Amino acid sequence: MNNEKQEYLLLFRGGNNWYKDLSPEELQQVMGKIKTWFDGLAEKGLVKGGQPLVAEGRIVSGKDGRTISDGPFAESKETIGGYTLILADNIDEAVKIAQGCPPLYFGGSVEVRPVAEECPMMAHAREVLGEKQLVGAGA
């Protein structure tokens, strides 16, 4: 199917701030544009998944994971408002897709990250253990 295509993760940043100054009318128009953009990609079979993210959440940190801080992250310009996993021939192609994302026009930004073909940790394990032993583990 899309054998030659690679996966790219689009992270929508600027999160929940870009729409603050838009009127309800403008929000409704942008909603239509987002839908058109997303459907266009889906029709071409370029979407592997994606979801919006709720602003509130928790941050888990500390060595034992016991430091749990609350969101909201809504204040931050770096907040991730959602993600989409897409398929593209190369990074330029993926960037081109990201450039069509409507919230860009209102100060949002999109981070484009190639999904590594193989998890580096798995690659390391493979080197150490040899390929065959990992097949059964679902690699």
Next chain:
Amino acid sequence: MTTEAPPSGDVSQVVEHLFRHESGKMVATLTRIFGVEHLTLAEDVVQEALARALQTWPFYGVPQNPSAWIMRASRNLALDVVRREKVFRDKEDAIIHQMKGSGAGVETPIFAAEEIADDRLRMMFICCHPLVPAEARVALTLKTLCGFSVKEISRAFLTTEAATAKQLTRAKQKIREERIPFEIPAGEDLTRRLDSVLQSLYLLFNEGYKASSGDRLVRADICHEAIYLTQLLAEHPATRQPRTHALLALMLLNSARLPARVDGEGNLLLLQDQDRTRWDRQLITRGILHLAQSASGDELTEYHVQAGIAACHCAAPDYASTDWAQILSYYDRLAQFDDSPVVALNRAVAVANLRGPAAGIEAVSAISTAAKLKDYHLYYAVLGEFELRLDHPKAAAAHFQKALELTDLKSERTFLEGKLKACTPR
């Protein structure tokens, strides 16, 4: 995040202006619940609820009842705010109780339609309260009830965003300071307060209708919003009075002509040059119906007279068969309500059409307050037109030249330049 209801529709099928009107409803209802001093907070909550719709509907589909969805999202966010903000500590329980609603299925609206209708009226009475500065009433109405952004309001009124924002802040401050109650006034008070609301909506409509400023699309939008809000007043038992119907009739009949007012290139067209088949028949019918409803009781307002004038124009199949005698009698009436030189100038146009351009010029020179018109480009445009009809091209050209010096608007300049050309002999 999962959707609460099985999605049904496509985003593109969402009703036009849905967000704008749901926003007006929810801001009004939340303002009642939070207290009018927390109006801005109500606006923020609703904005967030709409943003949630924007973030989920394109991906998961539009819920079966979008309006109920927005209501529920607003309610849930409002509950979060009430629990979080210290200012609500004392009334937290009462507010939460008020917002619990029926708890029925997700497709059931949490707030009853009548309740929302009342809240929007209360909001109109707040925004257009006589204690709120007159020029701020229109801006505040657009912001809270029609969901216009500060940017859109300043674009419509040709002012800066900072100036609009300041005006809104001051108006809200005034409402807080004066502790203006969030209610539909009754008895004697109702008459006075309704007048203030109607007058503000009239100004709102005029702001959209006048050709001399701002972005054309925004202006048409403003006309529609003024009609929408006046319609709400005309439907509500407390406010459906003859003058409310008269105002609504005047708006409908005038906006029916909007599509024909400019040609394909956006140039202004005079009444005599308009393609009358482009007038909106449906709006005219609605206008005539409300004009009929306005003709009860013994009150005759300025709105009645202006609606009467608009009806005369709409009823004429072409310019030549316009009932100018009737229109002139309306202008005579109107002059009794309003001694403004602009009304007198419009009356002169009716005089000219009835008795000829010389009589028109005579009527213009009889305007006692004409000095106020010396910087008004239409004053010269009207005189130029009369002189041109009298076949005095030289005098006409001088007037059109003067008019040109007084307007920067492209569509009007193009129009006047055309007139000026008509004055030079070929």
